[in-house]
Amino acid sequence: MRLNEMDSDRPKPVRFCLVRIDDRLLHGQVVVNWVRTLRPRRIAIVDDDLAANHTAVSVLEAACPAGLALWVGTVAEAACALAEQSPVPPADTMILLRSPGQARALYEAGVRYEALNLGCLGVEAGRTRVHRQVSLSPEEMEALQYLASVGVVVSVQALPSDRAVSLATLLRRASRSRRRRPSA
C-alpha cells in the first residue's frame, strides 16, 4: 500500500499524545519521564516481530505502569486500533515503535501522525551515531527523510525536559562529520 505523495486530499494529520521510536520501548525515560509528563491513557506498541512473540509481549505487559492500557500489535492491525473512533482517542494514546522502518510502514498504512519523536536507537551493525543516543542506518535515515517530506515533524528528544533537535539539524551535523572522517 504505497501512499501517493502528492495526493491533495490527504487526510489531516492526527495529533497523538506522542509517537516515539525507542528500541528499548518501556524503559525508564518512557514510563517515568514521558508517561508522567504527558499522562496518556493508553500505550500502543506497534511492531510486526514483537507482536508475534508472546513472551516478549507478556514482559511488556508486566512493565506497563499501573492504570495504563497496553496494546501491542502489527502495523496492519494498528491502522484499525489507532483510528480516531477507537475507545481511547489519539490525544490519549502514546505510540511506541522500535525502528524508523516500522514508523514509515505505520504512516503508509494510514496512521497519519503529525510528529515523530526519536528517543534511543542503539548502535548496531550498519548504523552510525547521529546524536547522543541515536544511531541510524542509511535506510533508516531515508525512511525518516521520507516522513519529513510528507510533513511529519521529526525530531530527537530523549526527555520531556530536553530541547528537541530537528531532523534537518541532525542530518546537517551527520554530513559534516562524514566529511571530516571519510573513512568512518
Next chain:
Amino acid sequence: MLRWPGAVHGAEVPLPPVRVTWGAAALISLCYYLSQSAWLAGLGFWTLYRPLIGGMLVGIILGDPAGGARAGAAINLAYLGFIATGGALPSDISLAGYVGTTLVLAGGLDESAALALTVPAGMLGYVIYQLRMTLDVAFVHWADRFAARGDARGVVLCNTVPPQALLLILSAVPCFLAVYHGPAWLGGAMAHMPEWLLPGLSLIGGLLPAMGIAMTLRFLWRGVNGAYFVLAFVISSLLNIPALSIALMAAAVAAIHVRLSGHSSLPGKDEVAVASDPQKAVSAPVGAKPSPSEQSQVVPSLRRRDLLASWLNWLFFSHACYNYERMQGTGFAHAMSPVLRRLYPQRQRLAAALQRHLVYYNAEPNLGALVNGVVVALEEARAQGKGVSEETIQAAKASLMGPLSGLGDTLIQGSVAPMLLSLGIGLAREGSLIGPWLYILSIALVVWGVGWWAYLRGYHEGNVRIAVTLQRGILRPVLAGVEVVGSIVLGSLAARLVQLRTPLVVQIGQMTLRLQEDVLDKLFPQALPLAAVLLYLALLRRRVSPRWLVAGTFVLGTGARALGLL
C-alpha cells in the same frame, strides 16, 4: 507580599567563617569524582551524588558536619525530583551539592541564595557528563580489540582504568577551581552586586523547595496518594511529630493500604499460575538447570564464586565506562568475564562470547541485575551444549533491558530513593547527623539487596518470564506500598520545610486585619506552603516545563524584592 524567614539581606552577609584551603578543595573534588566513579560498590550515584551526603562530607572536610548536612539537605530538597533515566540527566545535582554547600560554609552565603547559585553548577556538571559520555567511546573500541583476541583481562582493563582516569581529570579539575576560588570570587562579586539582587536570590531559594517537592509528588500522584500527602501535611503542620515517627506511621498506613486495595496477593500465587502456563513450558528448557545425570564431567559448570564475582563486577563497574555509543556495553562484558572465562576455556569461543556481550546495552543496574542472571544461566546452558543459540541470548537481553529498566527506575529512582531521601532530609534539617547516615544505610540495603536478589532469581529461573512472575507477585504490591510511604513522608516534609508567610495587612474601616496572624493562623497556619506546592504540581501536570518554572520563579522572586513589596 510574602516574607520568607531566614532570608538574609545583602548588607548582613557575615564574613566567611572558614577558608577553603588547597587540601580541603582537593578533598571536596575527590568526593565529587567518587560520586560518579565505579569504586563504591554501586553506591556512588545513590549516596555521594546526593547533596544531602555531599553536603555532610563538605561539612566534615570544612569542620562543620552538621552545618554541611543542613545546607546539603536544603539543596537536596530542591532537587528531590531529580531522576536520571536511560543515561539522560536533567542536571548534575552532585556538583550542585558540593559547590552549593561550600558556598554556604566558606562563602558565608545564605542557604537559599546558595541554592539559586547551584543551578549554574548543575549545568557545568551536565557539560562534564556529556564530555565523558562522548570521550569514553574511544575505550569501547580498545575493548573491541582485546575481545577479538579473547583477552578478557584486556576488556576489564578498558572498562575501568582509562575511563576512570579520564573521569578523575574531567570532574576533579573544574570542581577544584569552583570550590577553591568560588567563595573568594563570590565575595568579590557580592561587593559589586546590586543591593536588591541577593535578597531576591534568597527569596527564590525559599520557593525552590516547594518546586522540588512538587516534582517528586508528580511521580507519586496516583490514586489516593494525593489524599495521603494532604493528610500527612495537615497532621505535621499542627503537631510536632519527629520525622522517624512519621515514617513508622507511614509504613503502617502503607501496609493497610496494600491489604485493602487488593494489591497483596500471597507471594507465589501468581508464580504458580505462571509456572503452569504452557507458554513457559515451551520456552523453559533453554535455561533449565541440568539434572545431575546429564551434567557431564568435561562440560564446565559455574560455581557460586563465579556468580558472586560476576554480580560484584556488575555492581561496581556497570557504569565505569558509560558512553553514548554502547552505554553499558563494556560494563556488561566486564561483568560477564568471570563466567565466560569459566565456561569457555578455548580462546576462540571466549573471544566470540566477549564480543557478543560488548554490544549496546543499557539498563537500570539494580533490578536490571535480573537480566545478568538470566544471561549467565543461558550462557551456561549454551556452553553445556543445550542448544541455546546466540540469538536466544541476544533476544533475552534486548527484550528484558527496556522493561526491567522501566520497572527499576519507577521503583527505586521514582519511589524508594525519594522516600528515603525525604526522611534523611527531614532528620538533617532537625540538626541530626542520623539523617544522612540512616539514608546511606537504608539505600545500601536496597541497592545491594535488590541487586543480589534479582540476579539470583534471574539465574535460577534462567528465563525471560521470571520478569513477569516477579512483577505480578512482588513488585506491584511493593511499589504501591512504597508510593504511600513516600506520599506521607513527603507531606510531612513539606509541612515542616516550606516556609511561606504573608505580611499583608488589610484595612477595613477602623479595623486592621493582618492576613497571616489574624486569619490564616486561626484557620490553617500552613495554608500558603501547601498552596505553593499544589500550584507547582498543577503547573507541572499542565505540562509546563520545569525550566520555565525555575525561570518564572527567578523573575517573580527578584521582581517582588526589587519593587520593595517585601
